[in-house]
Amino acid sequence: PTRVIAIANQKGGVGKTTTAVNLAASIAVAEKRTLLVDFDPQGNASSGFGIRTQNVEKSVYDCLIGGAALRDVLQPTEIGHLFVAPASPHLAGAELELVELEDRATRLKAQIELFLQGKPRFDYIFIDCPPTLNLLTINALVAAERVLVPLQCEYYALEGLSQLIGTIDRVKATLNPKLEIDGIALTMYDPRNNLALQVAEEVKQHFRVYNSVIPRNVRLSEAPSHGKPALLYDVQSRGAQAYLALAREILQTKS
Amino acid sequence: PTRVIAIANQKGGVGKTTTAVNLAASIAVAEKRTLLVDFDPQGNASSGFGIRTQNVEKSVYDCLIGGAALRDVLQPTEIGHLFVAPASPHLAGAELELVELEDRATRLKAQIELFLQGKPRFDYIFIDCPPTLNLLTINALVAAERVLVPLQCEYYALEGLSQLIGTIDRVKATLNPKLEIDGIALTMYDPRNNLALQVAEEVKQHFRVYNSVIPRNVRLSEAPSHGKPALLYDVQSRGAQAYLALAREILQTKS
């Protein structure tokens, strides 16, 4: 079956998009057909592949509000098995448009179910979420079966984890009983930093933390300015290698 | 007159809260009576002063939705002239509660105008915004006269600047004609990083960029875990000194 994984954390700047872009790319190069849904009005996952969201004809906004099908909006990337459903700035207004609809929390889920009935079959769908716990993120948590939580090992990020877990538990209890946390990916990790060690230890006591830890690596922040994931920009870099290792770990998980 | 400054950028993790906490503290030690309004449901600015938002009796949420006055919710800090109006987790739901109200965009402005009529007079009010361009941030932009934009010198953060400027221009044209950008504060700046130099150069061509650049400094990320701003945690640190310099620059601006 297709694995649908939301990449979520309401704390800003923890590496959600960097993880979504580089993990999706790393999974796709392992010959798995992969869709990356950019569900953030900022459109960073789209521009991480060189897609200019201002000029996009059809986006996930049109699937959410306008009734277009995901298969109509997805675009190919430089990586054979990887496709992107781009964001658009209109997503910023989607929250207020969704709130009046009966099915406001299940619109993305309905779109993904439709997508899964079509051909060709996809192996993985990743959803990059915005830094809030609003209706966009709720839609992603309802549509997904697993949540991957990127976490920067800093105090504010650790503090936000309980709010995120609370929201995941509420979605699981009401709208999506099969939702589980797949794991926590430690990002921008610097082992020389005491605080990082403490946060990592604390988190490992309560959650599954992936063995592949993503180091702080400047090549990861340079790659998006070239519209490429790190494995196309500099595959030997520590950042690209870390995401390839994370992909291997994810691929080994039996769903 | 009291200066009301919103600290806003929808890009996550660029240093909004770190700037709000440390700038407010640095302004207050210059003997200016200062209020920091925590307008982010994450409540990081509150916890940056050791305030646990889950246990807070009254918060900015009660001012926005419940009709409490800001003077009823503000709490003192270890710094004489500095007070915090704490956030609460309920703020996460405020967006959907505000949307039905006629005055949904001007609730915070009304509260601040009421606050300014009371005694004692305050010199500065800073508003820490969440990482979105939702009704909470709109309320802050309507209530403020100036916007201070923390910017991490990275590709995604630069890309988001035009969306932020567009929103500021729209608020200025419709709801708050006196709104201006006060300046851009470069945060987590590492001059050895080429991308950072390029982004800084690009931004300086279009906006006022404060001379005081905030370096990446681990003491800034450690301080919140002690519930203190950096100038109480380690005043000699490069981070604390950079925010004291930024405060001097802001104090010199004639409003």
Ligand SMILES: Nc1ncnc2c1ncn2[C@@H]1O[C@H](COP(=O)(O)OP(=O)(O)OP(=O)(O)O)[C@@H](O)[C@H]1O
């Ligand atoms: N491992 C890393 N090493 C170095 N830089 C990184 C790393 N991961 C992310 N970055 C950079 O840090 C910044 C924040 O990362 P990113 O934008 O992916 O986070 P996010 O959680 O998606 O942010 P938002 O909350 O705004 O959606 C970006 O400029 C990115 O390029």
Ligand SMILES: Nc1ncnc2c1ncn2[C@@H]1O[C@H](COP(=O)(O)OP(=O)(O)OP(=O)(O)O)[C@@H](O)[C@H]1O
């Ligand atoms: N100059 C700095 N040097 C080192 N670390 C910093 C610096 N500024 C901020 N940080 C750390 O980086 C992280 C992001 O900063 P912060 O939370 O202030 O950003 P933000 O824009 O308020 O995030 P959000 O979008 O979630 O509200 C925090 O863990 C903070 O401690």
Ligand SMILES: [Mg+2]
């Ligand atoms: Mg992102």
Ligand SMILES: [Mg+2]
């Ligand atoms: Mg913040």
